[in-house]
Amino acid sequence: MSDSADLKKAGLKATLPRLKILSILEAAKVHHMTAEDVYKALLETGEEVGLATVYRVLTQFEAAGLVIRHNFEGGRSVFEINQGSHHDHVVCVECGEVFEFYDPAIEERQRKVAESLGFDVDSHSLYMYGVCLGMKRHGHCSKKEGR
């Protein structure tokens, strides 16, 4: 259950930067962070880590299945901790908030489509972009900042 054990299980040495990054991702209120976000959070805890390390570690975590990388609109990657349960995303283009949902019917239809193509699916992602309720109604929402 400890982060240290999680890392070992993934075949990764339990180094300080890795432990810190993992705990930041786990503790994050907004749990979709860019590499830069993680780097800033590390600096705030007074940690001496290089941005290169953040990228390297996030990529290793992705390969190990500890985190999920998303390529949202705009080109930069965002990462979220992998809590086991697959879900899809709805992103507000005004405030940046990310909602998650899971729809078994959609998952099933995707599986069928892949099957009919003879495709072995490794991963799939479904993103919807639009304007959230708060921004529509009041021009702001819980996460007011734009981008």
Added chain:
Amino acid sequence: MSDSADLKKAGLKATLPRLKILSILEAAKVHHMTAEDVYKALLETGEEVGLATVYRVLTQFEAAGLVIRHNFEGGRSVFEINQGSHHDHVVCVECGEVFEFYDPAIEERQRKVAESLGFDVDSHSLYMYGVCLGMKRHGHCSKKEGR
């Protein structure tokens, strides 16, 4: 029906680079191209265009709804001509081939999910990544090149 008219309708001057880029996208056999792909195709026709222009034009075309931009895995954007009919994508991570499909049931469920969140959806994208039949069976397929 002419490209020139299409551009004017979109509020864009019918300049030579724009016409060329539009015709390349329309004629493309593999119709998911990166900006670099389009640039190379232009050079092959002997055209003197700057890469910056290609990016600028593709972005304008996207805004005008003439092309669709996709952010597949790997960071770079790919573009396809917008032929009106929405569809989703299945990408082979081995050979790079892109298959398209449309599933009304999935579309409908997405609509429902957005509605239940009070979300106005501008766009949505569904990508599945995996290994295509040809690569599984023979280690190669119609589009053998890797990436």
Added chain:
DNA sequence: CTTTTGCATGGGAATGATTCTAGTTTACAC
């Protein structure tokens, strides 16, 4: 058909995100 006017272009520099390189440090097996 020519002039006018302003948006469009080209190319190189700039930016932003991400990755590589070199030399140094650390985790962990013995």
Added chain:
DNA sequence: GTGTAAACTAGAATCATTCCCATGCAAAAG
């Protein structure tokens, strides 16, 4: 503890994309 492979840091390098600005060209006006 000690050795060794793996990991770390900082900064340089790379890649995709965008910016800047002097020049060019499309469309409107004459």
